[in-house]
Amino acid sequence: MTSVLRAENLGKRYRQGEKEVMALEGFTFAFPQGSTAVVGPSGSGKTTLLNLLAGFDLPTEGGVYLGELALHRLSEDQRAEVRLQHMGFVFQQWNLIPTLTAWENVAFPLLLAGLPPKARKERALGLLERVGLLERAHHLPSRLSGGEQQRVALARALALDPPILFADEPTGNLDAASREQVASLLFEAGKKRTLILVTHDLELAAQAERILYLKGGRLVRQEVPGPPR
Numbered sequence: 723m724t725s726v727l728r729a730e731n732l733g734k735r736y737r738q739g740e741k742e743v744m745a746l747e748g749f750t751f752a753f754p755q756g757s758t759a760v761v762g763p764s765g766s767g768k769t770t771l772l773n774l775l776a777g778f779d780l781p782t783e784g785g786v787y788l789g790e791l792a793l794h795r796l797s798e799d800q801r802a803e804v805r806l807q808h809m810g811f812v813f814q815q816w817n818l819i820p821t822l823t824a825w826e827n828v829a830f831p832l833l834l835a836g837l838p839p840k841a842r843k844e845r846a847l848g849l850l851e852r853v854g855l856l857e858r859a860h861h862l863p864s865r866l867s868g869g870e871q872q873r874v875a876l877a878r879a880l881a882l883d884p885p886i887l888f889a890d891e892p893t894g895n896l897d898a899a900s901r902e903q904v905a906s907l908l909f910e911a912g913k914k915r916t917l918i919l920v921t922h923d924l925e926l927a928a929q930a931e932r933i934l935y936l937k938g939g940r941l942v943r944q945e946v947p948g949p950p951r
């Protein structure tokens with residue numbers, strides 16, 4: 723299956739009491755390989771868009787296609803299976819399982835995918851090495867810094883080598899040094915994949931290959947940033 727993710731005339735209307743809010747309207751875009759940042763003011767529809775693209779939520783208009791597959795026509799279980807096979811996620815809150823060590827957290831998607839124990843451990847340790855955390859493999863999340871936890875979360879997101887990687891404010895909770903480290907690992911991982919990055923951080927967005935600007939639920943501008951000055 724081709725892994726191109728495409729939104730066609732995508733829209734989401736929410737009911738807020740008596741009122742209806744168009745959180746997203748007429749969004750059409752095919753996400754190419756490489757990194758795409760989605761920016762916009764608070765309430766402009768960024769999270770709504772991510773939730774629709776990943777199939778966490780269903781559109782009220784239009785559709786989301788992964789290659790030939792119409793994601794919005796699948797059941798919740800089928801969408802969860804598509805996410806497991808094709809998508810990785812890095813969120814602002816790291817969402818690591820507190821009772822599992824770093825490597826066990828990374829190995830968790832591999833367990834869900836049915837890999838045998840030895841292969842799970844080997845792959846998890848290899849991924850932790852890639853994010854520079856091999857020596858922290860047996861630590862619980864509570865013994866890791868924020869930046870380290872986010873690198874574990876990134877390793878976990880890459881466990882099943884997904885062609886699509888979503889990141890929602892992945893550096894939002896980090897200090898400047900960790901921010902840079904996580905950003906560089908994220909964009910490195912995004913080169914061979916489709917990385918969709920939702921952020922308020924324009925400096926982070928400027929490192930993406932293209933930027934989409936949302937305003938009032940609409941795609942108002944696309945930009946390809948120049949090389950850093």
Ligand SMILES: Nc1ncnc2c1ncn2[C@@H]1O[C@H](COP(=O)(O)OP(=O)(O)OP(=O)(O)O)[C@@H](O)[C@H]1O
Pocket residue numbers: 736737738743744745762763764765766767768769770771
């Ligand atoms: N579950 C919901 N029910 C009702 N309205 C919602 C719901 N989720 C979002 N909205 C509304 O949809 C609009 C877009 O919200 P969304 O969270 O997508 O924006 P955002 O750009 O991600 O904002 P932020 O940067 O603050 O996270 C807002 O007006 C919001 O109030």
